[in-house]
Amino acid sequence: MKGLLIISGLGILAMLAEIFKFKKLLFPLVLLGVLAAYVFNFMEWNNPLNIAAFDNMIGFDKIALAFSGVILATVFFWFIMANDYFENDTNMVDHVSLVLFAVVGALMLTAFKNMTTLFLGVEIMSIPLYVLAASKKKDIKSNEAGFKYLIMGSFASAFLLFGIALIYGATGSFDLMQIQAAVSNHAAGGMPVFFYAGVIMLLIAMLFKVSAAPFHFWAPDVYQGSPTVITALMSTVVKTAAFAAILRLFLIGFSGVSEVWSTILPIIIALSLVIANFSAAMQINVKRMLAYSSISHAAFMLMVVLANVRSNATLGALLYYSLAYSIGSIAAFGVLYNVTKKGDESFDAFNGLGKRNPLMAACMTIAMLSLAGIPITAGFFAKYFVFAIMIGTAYKWLLILAILTSAVGVYYYLKVIISMYFRTSAETEEVHIELSQKTVIILTTIITLALGLVPGFVAEMFSF
Amino acid sequence: MLTGLLIVLPLVAALLVFLTKGNTARSLALVASVAEFALSLFVFFQFKNDPTANTLSLNCTWVQSMGIKFAVGLDGISLLLVLLTTFLVPLIILSSFKNEYHKPNAFYGLILVMQMALVGVFTANDGFLFYVFWELALIPIYFICLLWGGDDRGKITLKFFIYTLSGSLFMLIGLIYLYSHTGYGSGIRSWAINDLYTAGRSLNVDQQSAVFWMIFLAFAIKMPIFPLHTWQPDTYVVAPTQGTMLLSGIMLKMGTFGVIKWLLPIAPLALEKWGGTAILLSTIGIIYASCIAIAQKDFKRLIAYSSIAHVGLISAGILSANQQGVQGAVIQMLSHGVNVVGLFLIADILLRHTGTRDIDKLGGIRNMNGQFSVLFLIILLGSVALPLTNGFIGEFLLLNGVYQYSAYMAAFAGLSVILGAVYMLRGYQKIMLGEKPSTGIEFGSLATSDKVVLITICAVIIAFGVYPKPLNDLAEPAVKALLSNMK
Numbered sequence: 001m002k003g004l005l006i007i008s009g010l011g012i013l014a015m016l017a018e019i020f021k022f023k024k025l026l027f028p029l030v031l032l033g034v035l036a037a038y039v040f041n042f043m044e045w046n047n048p049l050n051i052a053a054f055d056n057m058i059g060f061d062k063i064a065l066a067f068s069g070v071i072l073a074t075v076f077f078w079f080i081m082a083n084d085y086f087e088n089d090t091n092m093v094d095h096v097s098l099v100l101f102a103v104v105g106a107l108m109l110t111a112f113k114n115m116t117t118l119f120l121g122v123e124i125m126s127i128p129l130y131v132l133a134a135s136k137k138k139d140i141k142s143n144e145a146g147f148k149y150l151i152m153g154s155f156a157s158a159f160l161l162f163g164i165a166l167i168y169g170a171t172g173s174f175d176l177m178q179i180q181a182a183v184s185n186h187a188a189g190g191m192p193v194f195f196y197a198g199v200i201m202l203l204i205a206m207l208f209k210v211s212a213a214p215f216h217f218w219a220p221d222v223y224q225g226s227p228t229v230i231t232a233l234m235s236t237v238v239k240t241a242a243f244a245a246i247l248r249l250f251l252i253g254f255s256g257v258s259e260v261w262s263t264i265l266p267i268i269i270a271l272s273l274v275i276a277n278f279s280a281a282m283q284i285n286v287k288r289m290l291a292y293s294s295i296s297h298a299a300f301m302l303m304v305v306l307a308n309v310r311s312n313a314t315l316g317a318l319l320y321y322s323l324a325y326s327i328g329s330i331a332a333f334g335v336l337y338n339v340t341k342k343g344d345e346s347f348d349a350f351n352g353l354g355k356r357n358p359l360m361a362a363c364m365t366i367a368m369l370s371l372a373g374i375p376i377t378a379g380f381f382a383k384y385f386v387f388a389i390m391i392g393t394a395y396k397w398l399l400i401l402a403i404l405t406s407a408v409g410v411y412y413y414l415k416v417i418i419s420m421y422f423r424t425s426a427e428t429e430e431v432h433i434e435l436s437q438k439t440v441i442i443l444t445t446i447i448t449l450a451l452g453l454v455p456g457f458v459a460e461m462f463s464f
Numbered sequence: 465m466l467t468g469l470l471i472v473l474p475l476v477a478a479l480l481v482f483l484t485k486g487n488t489a490r491s492l493a494l495v496a497s498v499a500e501f502a503l504s505l506f507v508f509f510q511f512k513n514d515p516t517a518n519t520l521s522l523n524c525t526w527v528q529s530m531g532i533k534f535a536v537g538l539d540g541i542s543l544l545l546v547l548l549t550t551f552l553v554p555l556i557i558l559s560s561f562k563n564e565y566h567k568p569n570a571f572y573g574l575i576l577v578m579q580m581a582l583v584g585v586f587t588a589n590d591g592f593l594f595y596v597f598w599e600l601a602l603i604p605i606y607f608i609c610l611l612w613g614g615d616d617r618g619k620i621t622l623k624f625f626i627y628t629l630s631g632s633l634f635m636l637i638g639l640i641y642l643y644s645h646t647g648y649g650s651g652i653r654s655w656a657i658n659d660l661y662t663a664g665r666s667l668n669v670d671q672q673s674a675v676f677w678m679i680f681l682a683f684a685i686k687m688p689i690f691p692l693h694t695w696q697p698d699t700y701v702v703a704p705t706q707g708t709m710l711l712s713g714i715m716l717k718m719g720t721f722g723v724i725k726w727l728l729p730i731a732p733l734a735l736e737k738w739g740g741t742a743i744l745l746s747t748i749g750i751i752y753a754s755c756i757a758i759a760q761k762d763f764k765r766l767i768a769y770s771s772i773a774h775v776g777l778i779s780a781g782i783l784s785a786n787q788q789g790v791q792g793a794v795i796q797m798l799s800h801g802v803n804v805v806g807l808f809l810i811a812d813i814l815l816r817h818t819g820t821r822d823i824d825k826l827g828g829i830r831n832m833n834g835q836f837s838v839l840f841l842i843i844l845l846g847s848v849a850l851p852l853t854n855g856f857i858g859e860f861l862l863l864n865g866v867y868q869y870s871a872y873m874a875a876f877a878g879l880s881v882i883l884g885a886v887y888m889l890r891g892y893q894k895i896m897l898g899e900k901p902s903t904g905i906e907f908g909s910l911a912t913s914d915k916v917v918l919i920t921i922c923a924v925i926i927a928f929g930v931y932p933k934p935l936n937d938l939a940e941p942a943v944k945a946l947l948s949n950m951k
Contacts, residue, residue, distance in 0.1 A: 354611075374629075375599045384636070388530075391640050399637060407630035414622055421611055422618045456527040 106241035145225025166198030223291030324378035540942025638678030664730030686719030690749030754883035789865020796858030
């Protein structure tokens with residue numbers, strides 16, 4: 001809870017920076033604030049009191065704290081990575097506060113206890129991102145991204161609202177616990193039909209947010225058009241928050257009608273796996289490739305949800321997956337951001353990086369191997385946990401599909417590695433990377449390896 | 465403890481080598497690999513004194529909640545393969561002294577990382593750890609091929625990587641499935657090898673069959689078995705010589721070793737049902753690869769295909785699951801490892817001295833360098849399994865084992881000996897004998913490092929051909945224990 005308050009305060013403070021002329025101080029302040037939020041978030045872990053706040057609208061239980069921790073850690077690294085994006089910009093102050101407000105929304109999504117807070121969280125997170133996606137004002141692609149994201153996002157919000165309204169109509173409450181109670185008080189199939197319609201609408205809205213197929217069409221264009229650092233934010237923080245929300249909404253709120261919504265999940269997962277991996281393999285633009293790959297990762301995380309509802313598998317896998325994926329993505333986007341500064345975003349931009357900056361090439365290699373799921377990186381254990389819980393379910397065919405598409409996945413991740421070490425570039429001068437960015441890339445790479453060496457630490461923290 | 469040290473030493477050495485520059489790297493790598501060989505010899509003598517000594521194994525917790533342990537230990541079979549690895553790596557490093565590689569520190573560092581992973585694969589007593597080492601072995605060899613390989617290596621190594629990785633993922637699922645059946649009664653899941661054995665045998669035929677094919681797929685790709693071999697010839701040819709040596713000399717044995725230790729005891733019922741199919745595939749591979757080898761012009765590619773033929777016989781012997789077959793396979797794995805490294809070095813020497821490996825463009829080298837032709841001949845005879853060379857005893861036991869399983873299969877598998885002699889001797893004849901070709905080639909005296917490697921290999925070929933007892937003494941009880949485990 002304190003973490004949420006600190007970040008909100010920080011957002012407001014950032015807006016004041018221009019007026020009171022402490023722009024120079026803002027960046028260190030933000031970093032300190034995020035760090036403080038993380039620390040307070042961590043301190044609440046052993047304190048079971050104060051779970052619900054604001055008339056039971058929001059409550060930071062252990063699930064919420066764990067996911068908030070992932071989000072805050074990612075945001076901390078992200079700010080260091082993105083510092084020069086802010087520096088060269090006249091609207092720097094606005095952008096910083098927009099990012100912070102998006103994070104506020106993300107944190108609310110991990111902890112909502114009421115449908116209104118869910119909607120507020122989704123909107124608070126999304127609206128700043130619509131703006132940020134279009135923040136390269138003179139670039140037509142960026143404008144397209146922002147516009148597309150806004151249109152499609154509003155569409156999803158409409159679904160969300162409609163769903164909430166239908167559910168309110170059926171249960172008479174916005175409160176998650178009361179909805180759950182209303183569902184379990186009725187015998188199977190006893191709820192009115194429009195209740196189920198509402199559940200499905202909520203599912204569609206959330207699947208849109210995590211960009212699972214067939215609701216993924218916005219993702220490649222938006223990822224490609226947005227400034228690279230914003231893409232990094234979208235693929236890490238937004239995804240983690242959306243999954244935290246799915247987890248709370250469906251596994252807690254609608255656990256009583258799980259057979260309704262979990263019947264479509266296998267189809268969604270299968271579609272996402274196939275479409276995402278085969279499309280990613282055909283891309284020439286690395287950002288677009290990462291957009292498709294993020295869809296495939298979303299499918300893996302959905303598998304955890306499916307396995308959980310069908311056979312009570314632990315949710316630790318989801319937490320571990322989002323952490324491994326976020327950290328690995330920050331490292332990958334960090335390198336990508338620096339390599340593509342000249343405007344070329346194709347695989348060719350990486351040509352000869354092995355010679356032009358061996359250290360960054362090594363970090364990128366580890367990040368790619370982690371995303372591909374090769375031992376001993378975090379990504380391997382993330383995939384392993386998913387496989388290990390899926391084997392207990394009846395969906396073994398999904399598992400086989402996941403393996404086959406993973407093999408396709410290796411193809412496009414290795415393409416980056418091949419470009420770096422195998423192809424040569426016309427340019428020979430070293431790729432210059434600022435010290436702060438170097439630090440964050442190396443740090444996230446080390447964390448990726450460390451999570452792979454001692455995976456028990458995170459997985460056991462959350463084994464309920 | 466000692467086994468753990470065998471894994472850690474190359475890793476530490478690799479990190480040191482990464483930090484050095486230029487030719488210091490290769491000297492350091494050579495010293496480290498020789499030290500590793502010395503350590504493995506020490507372990508060997510410890511093992512001879514007391515095979516169950518506590519000092520040999522290591523068992524500590526890795527991930528508590530999932531029953532994953534860092535458990536490594538030795539039995540006769542794994543000790544032999546560890547010795548093969550530690551014996552070959554110094555030779556492989558030494559054989560590279562005449563080649564100039566850019567970034568030598570990375571090259572030799574990766575070789576040592578590879579050694580670490582290989583020793584890990586051969587000693588792991590925990591299913592999960594085995595898988596991790598199995599995958600880890602793929603990373604360094606991929607980069608060795610990608611960074612220092614020949615033309616078109618990008619595509620070829622990518623195919624190699626995806627091929628092997630997909631196989632491995634299926635194995636992972638098979639292993640996870642076994643894991644999810646451990647702890648019957650107690651409810652405590654475990655990755656320990658013995659628990660996986662028990663879990664495997666508690667399954668019914670259909671479940672075992674699924675596990676069998678999933679795990680076998682990974683091993684079959686690694687070996688490779690027909691029809692999963694398509695990655696192999698290209699990768700062998702495009703890889704730098706040292707990479708090819710690692711791939712064929714040691715890495716290929718991961719597959720055959722895996723079948724012995726991680727498949728036979730886990731799925732005995734499935735083996736009864738599907739063993740015949742798998743042997744048939746192996747046998748087809750033998751004949752198919754031999755026939756293609758006969759038609760090859762590139763000597764390196766010829767050896768690559770011969771390797772498929774040899775490994776087909778080894779796999780058929782293992783899958784026949786009797787004492788002779790499995791023991792023969794173990795012996796043959798060692799002989800093949802040593803011989804094939806020798807053959808690939810010869811291919812490399814030919815290329816270095818004459819600028820080509822094309823059999824048709826070579827000839828008459830015997831008159832230019834008699835010493836080389838003798839060493840070549842000895843290695844070649846070892847490879848075609850002439851009596852009194854190391855190849856003979858293994859091949860004999862293998863054919864004997866396959867014969868006990870099925871006489872027809874043995875007849876076809878036996879063709880490998882004849883066909884092997886055809887393509888090897890034909891190759892020797894065209895390269896070494898006859899007249900010097902009209903295009904004109906020069907062949908000077910051998911470099912010292914090459915000489916040392918070739919003579920060592922020839923010495924081993926003859927020594928174990930004449931006196932194979934030490935190998936049999938180690939392999940026999942281990943194979944017996946393993947097979948009794950299956951009943």
